[in-house]
Amino acid sequence: MVVSNSSPLLNLAVIERLELLRDFYETVHIPDVVWNELVKKGKGKPGSKAIASATWVHRHTVQNQHLVAALQEQLDAGESEAIALALEQNATLLLIDETEGRRVAASYDIEKTGTFGILLLAKKRGLIPSMKEEIDKLQHKAHFWVGAQLAEKLLRAAGE
Numbered sequence: 001m002v003v004s005n006s007s008p009l010l011n012l013a014v015i016e017r018l019e020l021l022r023d024f025y026e027t028v029h030i031p032d033v034v035w036n037e038l039v040k041k042g043k044g045k046p047g048s049k050a051i052a053s054a055t056w057v058h059r060h061t062v063q064n065q066h067l068v069a070a071l072q073e074q075l076d077a078g079e080s081e082a083i084a085l086a087l088e089q090n091a092t093l094l095l096i097d098e099t100e101g102r103r104v105a106a107s108y109d110i111e112k113t114g115t116f117g118i119l120l121l122a123k124k125r126g127l128i129p130s131m132k133e134e135i136d137k138l139q140h141k142a143h144f145w146v147g148a149q150l151a152e153k154l155l156r157a158a159g160e
Helices: 006-014 019-025 032-040 048-052 065-071 077-088 099-107 115-124 131-141 148-157
Strands: 002-004 028-031 057-060 093-095
Touching: 002 006, 002 019, 002 077, 006 019, 006 032, 006 048, 006 115, 006 131, 019 028, 019 115, 028 032, 028 077, 032 048, 032 057, 032 077, 065 077, 077 093, 077 099, 115 131, 115 148, 131 148
Parallel strands: 002 028, 002 093, 028 057
Antiparallel strands: none
């Protein structure tokens, strides 16, 4: 089972690579707060329509609101509910980009990857022609900041 926070879904949707998640995982599970952020509050924004129409994205109501409240002392609502849902559902993977969220997920021994991990996997499987092009799209279309050192590391990992 794969659970996602907002950022990987939105970033991949904006650069028109959302289908990679379906290809890799068949179904992606998200907490209600992530759905509300991306689809309801995000209505009309880039990526929102693609996420709303992805029938393979399944919404869940997180049961452990005490854990969510505790996590929200460090993280935003989406990250908190995504981590809580991953724990409740015994997820095999959490999709999350934010550094602090990744750190907290690691403290719960939750396996994680993010937008770049998905794109690297796609490159290695021959599903995208160029990691550099995807990084450029993320920077220009999704306004996803990528430092020069990280970009260089990603390109080396992709064999570019």
